[in-house]
Amino acid sequence: MNSRIFLFLATIFSGFALIRIPLADTFLASIEPVTTIIGVLAILIFSLVLIYYGVRNLFSK
Template sequence: MDRFILLMLASILAGFALLKVPLSDTFLAGLEPITNLIGILAIVIFSLVLMYKGLMALLGRK
């Protein structure tokens, strides 16, 4: 179970890193809106999963 939580935290950090990566002045500059969207979705989805798992742990359910 601890590895799952660490994986979720690493995914959230990857989402933040994807938001901060500078793509201007590169050939990938056109993909910046897509990478921002993917980063935001990763942060939101994995944060919701962590909150769900925490709530289930508090309620005593697996």
């Protein structure tokens, strides 16, 4: 199995962590929208990459 797939899965999980991290009442509260956007982008991009790899593997020899 390709080891990059596990890296992509770890990136998706870290995207979920960026979305769910509680930054209220801290000095980082002002960057909470930025972490949410980065988390959503990471989830979307790497989910699409995993779907691409799956479809490519399905139709290969």
